[in-house]
Amino acid sequence: MxxxxxxxxxxxxxxxxxxxxxxxxxxxxxxxxxxxxxxxxxxxxxxxxxxxxxxxxxxxxxxxxxxxxxxxxxxxxxxxxxxxxxxxxxxxxxxxxxxxxxxxxxxxxxxxxxxxxxxxxxxxxxxxxxxxxxxxxxxxxxxxxxxxADVRIYYSGWRGVRHSRIVYVNNQPQTRTTMEWEPVSGVIELMIEDIQQxxxxxxxxxxxxxxxxxxxxxxxxxxxxxxxxxxxxxxTPLEARRAAQPKFDAKMEWAIRRDIGGDAQRIDGYESEYLSQEFVYxxxxxxxxxxxxxxxxxxxxxxxxxxxxxxxxxxSWIKIALFVLFILGGVAALYFLDQWMQTHHHISLGDLL
Ligand SMILES: [Zn+2]
Ligand SMILES: [Zn+2]
Structure with a gap:
């Protein structure tokens, strides 16, 4: 009706x-x-x-x-x-x-x-x-x-810190980089604004x-x-709010990674407590x-x-193919130029860059 x-x-x-x-x-x-x-x-x-x-x-x-x-x-x-x-x-x-x-x-x-x-x-x-x-x-x-939303997040995870050291292989110094992980946990309060649905x-x-x-x-x-x-x-507001949850999760995970810091982060898990939630229609x-x-x-x-x-x-697959050929052509030209310079001038392109 x-x-x-x-x-x-x-x-x-x-x-x-x-x-x-x-x-x-x-x-x-x-x-x-x-x-x-x-x-x-x-x-x-x-x-x-x-x-x-x-x-x-x-x-x-x-x-x-x-x-x-x-x-x-x-x-x-x-x-x-x-x-x-x-x-x-x-x-x-x-x-x-x-x-x-x-x-x-x-x-x-x-x-x-x-x-x-x-x-x-x-x-x-x-x-x-x-x-x-x-x-x-x-x-x-x-x-x-x-x-x-105002949200309090309790998380646990790992902070990765990159360590570089010099090792000698056949008397040649080489840099070895390793990631060392330490466990971290924390609580953050986050204001999430204007998530649209x-x-x-x-x-x-x-x-x-x-x-x-x-x-x-x-x-x-x-x-x-x-x-x-x-x-x-x-x-309805609550249906839309549920549909918007992945956008909230993305904001929270970003905030957790920033809080963990270091060179790399792993999140084992987190719990979120909503202190307040509001909307504009x-x-x-x-x-x-x-x-x-x-x-x-x-x-x-x-x-x-x-x-x-x-x-x-x-x-346009033709334009993409031409672009790829253009790039490959450029790489090939550089390779031949490098070879030519090494043979004729005993210098490589890498030395000039
Ligand atoms: Zn009419
Ligand atoms: Zn008129």
């Missing part, structure tokens, strides 16, 4: 089209009319970690432009029949604290993607040109949980590499959602762009705050 939502559409005073959110403004998708929009910056206020329900019910949108109804779990979307940007309502009991401020204008997205693809090593030339065939970007807000299934796993600036938020207003497909959390803006190339689809995601681009990309 879907529940009807109150639908808001921001009408263009110049042409009757619909206004969509761009950085600091609302812009008409038809005539380009622009008016500034109130962007109220807010400081994130983390709250203690607790479970909150995720409502499963779908939303029923009735489009005021074409009259069609559609069902979705989105808070805001483009009408699937006439593409009119519509803003609905939140159903989940926990509302986002803020939405990430949009910095990247949709007009700049194609340029950012072009620069990114051109910077890729070993990308096929035909693919590099493929960005021109990319469909226009779709704008999204995805729910993100940003977790903080998506609150909604990603469109592609490469999206996990995006990290938004939780300090650049604005208040949640319907205006900011217009033209953007906005999702609410489907993974916000909507993170990004653009999604697809390139169809050789019957495959490549998804690129552009962080609408920073302009950072992530995505899967193809490799």
């Amino acid at each position: 879907a529940k009807r939502v109150k639908v808001t559409r921001f009408v263009c005073p110049a042409c009757g089209g619909t206004l969509v959110a761009v950085p600091k403004a609302l812009r008409c998708t038809q005539c380009g009319y622009e008016k500034s929009r109130a962007v109220e910056p807010i400081e994130p206020k983390p709250r203690p970690l607790e479970e909150r329900e995720a409502v499963q019910e779908l939303k029923l949108f009735e489009c005021p432009s074409c009259g069609a109804t559609s069902q979705s779990d989105s808070v805001s979307l483009l009408c699937p029949y006439c593409s009119t940007p519509l803003v609905g309502e939140f159903f989940n009991p926990l509302l986002p604290f803020g939405v990430g401020k949009i910095w990247v204008d949709p007009k700049k997205v194609a340029g950012l993607l072009k620069a990114h693809i051109r910077s890729l090593w070993f990308a096929p030339n035909a693919f590099i040109k493929g960005y021109q065939k990319a469909k226009s970007p779709k704008a999204f807000y995805y729910p993100v949980w940003s977790f903080n 998506l609150g909604y299934p990603p469109l592609d796993s490469s999206m996990e590499r995006l990290h938004w600036n939780v300090r650049k938020l604005e208040a949640v207003r319907k205006e900011a959602l217009s033209g953007w497909e906005g999702k609410e959390y489907r993974y 916000f909507l993170a803006p990004f653009y999604h762009i697809q390139i169809h190339w050789r019957k495959r689809r490549y998804d690129f995601f552009i962080d609408a705050q920073s302009g950072a681009v992530v995505g899967e990309r193809p490799y």
